[in-house]
Amino acid sequence: MKDKTTAALMAFFLGGFGAHRFYLGQTGLGVLYLLFCWTLIPAFIALIDFIVFLSMNKESFDMKYNRVYFSQPIIHNYIPTSPIPQKDAATEIERLHGLMEKGMITKAEFEDAKRKLL
Incomplete structure (x- = not known):
């Protein structure tokens, strides 16, 4: 399960290389950060990501990056009805x-x- 604080720290210290994107499972963006790391644009975007991660609440972070760890709720009281009354x-x-x-x-x-x- 991904941690919000870890992602924020990776964005701050290694964000120019896309380490936080690899950590979050977004390998395509991580490769893009690596390809353009020499321009310092990914470092600027990573700084913005750092601020966004810190300001995001835990529930929003989990719904965006940890969705696979949460199962969908099962409704046990569903009773199918006939389409014809x-x-x-x-x-x-x-x-x-x-x-x-x-x-x-x-x-x-x-x-x-x-x-x-x-």
């Missing part, structure tokens, strides 16, 4: 009874559907 049997029987009274279905069809529901 289930009608209760009494409501469906009432609907079928209304259709039978209107003459849209026969008494035999009503009884058959009611038997399937119950």
Whole structure:
């Protein structure tokens, strides 16, 4: 697990060579710092990184650089629901009874559907 203080100290003392970026697992940036270390631009950026690391709180640092060490929370109370809402049997029987009274279905069809529901 990466430490904020260690990263800040590496940025201050060895930042011109990108040591803090290698430490944080950002090897691409570390190589870029090494390639341009002779220009002193990486040293200036490392000084800014030093200040940023010191002003960053531990939670922000951990979320940015130690994310792999923290597992995602597991939700144990998830209950999948059916995408189609289930009608209760009494409501469906009432609907079928209304259709039978209107003459849209026969008494035999009503009884058959009611038997399937119950």
